[in-house]
Amino acid sequence: MCLAAIESRREGPRGRRFDNGSAQMTTKTDPIDTAVAAVRAGADGWVRTPLSQRRDLLTKINALTAAHAEEWVRTAATIKGLAADSLLLGEEWMSGPYSVLTATAALAETVGALAEGRSPVDGFTIVDAPGNRSAVKVLPHGIFDALLLNGFTAEVWTTPGVDASQVRAKAGLAQRDPTTSNGVGAVLGAGNIFSIAPLDVLYQLFAYNRTVVLKLNPITDALLPVLEKIFAPAIAQGWVAIVTGGADVGKALVEHPDITAIHMTGSEITHDAIVFGTGEEGARRKAANEPLIDKPITSELGGISPTIVVPGTWSDADLKFQARHVATQRLHNNGYNCVAAQVVVISADWDQKSAFLAELRAAFADAPARPDYYPGSAARVAAAKQAYPQAESFGRNGDRTLVPGVRVGADEHALHTEYFAPVLGVIELPGTGTEFLRTAVRTANEEFHGTLGVNILVHPKTIRALGGGLDEAIAELRYGTIAVNAWTAVGYLTATASWGAFPGHTLDDVQSGIGVVHNALLIDNPERTVIRGPFRPAPRAIFNGEFTLSPVPPWFVTNRTAPTTGRRLTEFAAAPGWGKLPALFASALRG
Known part of the structure; x- marks a missing residue:
């Protein structure tokens, strides 16, 4: 779910220190230099951090997300001009803190499995998929998935030629060798769905083993205090830094010599401007496939x-x-x-x-x-x-x-x-x-x-x-995601699913982007996610021979209880328990 990462020309705050100080910076270049220097220094500590402590970091970020979820949604409503009693606030609960809670919990399980010498996909069913592919059944996984998302399933299909044994052996990506650093990544954050930027930061940290500088889209500047609180344990160690500003700040960040890789969520136009430049010269460079930046670039571009x-x-x-x-x-x-x-x-x-x-x-x-x-x-x-x-x-x-x-x-x-x-x-x-x-x-x-x-x-x-x-x-x-009787956004909300364009795009023909994100099982070579849902909602589905308990989904724009259901889903994700299900089901069934 994307939007232009640095195309806005509005200037935001100039940034903050990330050396555990709080001095406000006043120049255009100092915040970038400060942030990059902090996470470059932090990269040494990151590779020395054992998997058990990385799992603990995810647990802390999860707890902080839960603690500041209300503030997150309140800020999101202000940014988007939604009233405090708007039925549309359900969207902000589910595509905001709920998504980060489920992602950090799933990543913590992945890292914990690796710490214990197991594959992250142990316990997940792997079956053959068409075209000599393998499919990992990632939803439902466990009794709570089966109850809360009853009737919905998700599979992650690999690229052709990958069998089940290879899936098990390679799941974990860079966390299989956590002592090898892949440098410092820059993430150009989205401004439409507010969990995109933090999820992209987590993927850089764990899938690629990079420390990260996140540059917020100016639309989301007001979320800076919330994100700083959520990522406080990582910021304190120099593993994450967050900066704000306009297109000039984004340009300075991606061109910084100590940035070794870039990930952006945005438009294809913005991507091409970063990679090839603008105007006639940019068009010439794109036609000749002569990028201005000699760094790995991944992207999600819609x-x-x-x-x-x-x-x-x-x-x-x-x-x-x-x-x-x-x-x-x-x-x-x-x-x-x-x-x-x-x-x-x-x-x-x-x-x-x-x-x-x-x-x-x-x-x-x-x-x-x-x-x-x-x-x-x-x-x-x-x-x-x-x-x-x-x-x-x-x-x-x-x-x-x-x-x-x-x-x-x-x-x-x-x-x-x-x-x-x-x-x-x-x-x-x-x-x-x-x-x-x-x-x-x-x-x-x-x-x-x-x-x-x-x-x-x-x-x-x-x-x-x-x-x-x-x-x-x-x-x-x-x-990259195919949904049958469901919306592909269910794949976005499923932490263990992969999210991104179909493989094969190039810098000069990027279309929907290069690479994937989310993918909390850290599956190697994912090609697509396949979602299936019920054609009808319950109880009408049951009367017509479909077994599903799913009522009208809470993400429907017409759902009458979406804010309450979204809040209760978020609270459940923060601390799953049987005692929370009756109130959650009651709200969902009234939707």
Whole structure:
């Protein structure tokens, strides 16, 4: 879930010392030099820190995240202009402290397993996946997963040629040799989903064995005190430093001679500006693949995410629920998610096409209003409306936009321009059944820019009718996360899942980025995560032959108890226990 890391030109605070002092810096270069020097010195201590103490560090960060979760969400609401009683605060609980709590807990288990001489994937089922791949079943894992996310599953598929024994032997990445330092990493933080930056810091520390300087996106400057409290044990040791500022600070950080690697979450435009420069010279360098920076660069850059709606025979309740599902995929966080669905792919020959689109329009009209806090949103909505005169507007400000009539083509705006705003296109393809699914997969692979995530909505009866067709489609899709009857964001929320673009992008054709993050089991060579969820919510699912206890998911934009459920999920993640389940279930079932 991305956003431009340093593209904002607004200047923020100039930064702080990270030598356990608190003096405010006043020059543009001193904060970077100070921060980099601190974590460069701290790198020596990091490689001398045994795995047992690293596990303790994660436990401390976990406890501090829980202690400051309320402050985190309150600050997030201020940044995004949400009222204290807004139903949308559930998004901030789940995509904020909850995500860091589950990640630190899962990483602590991984590091603990390595400290005891075990593989992090011990206890996880590994099965064969299509194309000579292996799949690690990461969700559910344990009784609480099975209860809280009942009906949802997740698998991490490896690249071809990796068998189960290799998965077990290589899981742990750099923590298998923690005494070898990989230098100092720079993380250019995102400004849309507030757990992205801290999760990226953790991945640099543990997957790569690097100490880290995090540069916050200016949008998130107000979170600096919260993040400093959460990472206090690592900051005190010189393992993490946090700086703020505008594009000039980001540029100084990535160009600093003591920074050995870079990770960014942002736009492809920002990535290319960092790697190749701007203007005509930057374009020339990109065409010649002559990067300005000779350092490893990993990235998560978003893209154009499709939602494929496979035609079938749906009830009125199915049409309404799945239309709200698609609306959530676009309107969660007002569309400021790099894995937000941008184009719905439907069958032109589906006899329920008009009924589904009517429900989708209703879902757009009924979605809660929210501020367009992310810079440039209104301009991007306007650009979409200019490209598509047939665009339909919804909501008090008319910013929620549905664009029917998107077509396949190299110059098609909606297929090649990430809107990062509440704009959803609709493209119609011919056929039904296997014919439609194959056409939709081919279109998603060849016509959509980016490979971060794709969603497939398909009725259980249609799955049975397709035979092995759905599994073939999943294997054929070239996306980093594939969700069947779920939103790919479930993969983001699953700490043990991998998150990132499909492998194979290069600096001069980066699309959705290079490398993965999250991946708390530290699996080597992950290719994709495959999520599956229930087509219907409980109890209706049970009445129709699907076994799931999952009600309307708390991340749905229409969920009426999302703030309470999100808070209780966060409290449960901080200290899991049977006694917390009744209140949590009660809130979830009322959603």
